[in-house]
Amino acid sequence: MxxxxxxxxxxxxxxxxxxxxxxxxxxxxxPLASSLTFNEAIAIALEEQPGTIAEIALERSNGNVVIDIEVINDVGDEIEFHLDPETGEILSSWTDDDPSNDPGETEYEDSDG
CATH class of the missing domain: 1.20.5 (Single alpha-helices involved in coiled-coils or other helix-helix interfaces)
Known part of the structure; x- marks a missing residue:
């Protein structure tokens, strides 16, 4: 028993x-998918922070799909954005110079890292 x-x-x-x-x-x-094109996402990020696009990728963050965009501004600061791939809403942004602002430490941790 x-x-x-x-x-x-x-x-x-x-x-x-x-x-x-x-x-x-x-x-x-x-599947990682987005109804927002990368060109539309770039326009949103550059409207928020003028500069040069250093990187753009469709990623998974905390189980959610996000568009990750890195912009380098005119003084050389790197600003990173997470955008909602359906609405284009900026979910978060931070500078690489200040890791305490990185949502990867709190809300949007990459599943790879």
Missing amino acids: KNVAVLTASAAAFGLLCTASSAQLAIEQT
């Missing part, structure tokens, strides 16, 4: 583990 209880508990724990793993796998396998 004791073995049946242990096996039942083990099976339940395994089931929960598989469910959690399946949910994480589903998030990771969801």
Whole structure:
């Protein structure tokens, strides 16, 4: 009888583990997509901070898809933006000179890092 209880508990724990793993796998396998073009995203970032685009990428951050844009302004500061790929809303922005402003430390941590 004791073995049946242990096996039942083990099976339940395994089931929960598989469910959690399946949910994480589903998030990771969801295609990165955007209804906003990169040109539209660049225009939004440059309107907020004039400069030169250093990098643009579609990334996953905390399970959410974001457009990551880095702009270098006229004094050489690098400003990074996360935009909503559907609405173009600026979700966050920060400078690389001040890592305390990096939302990767709080709200928008990259799943890779």
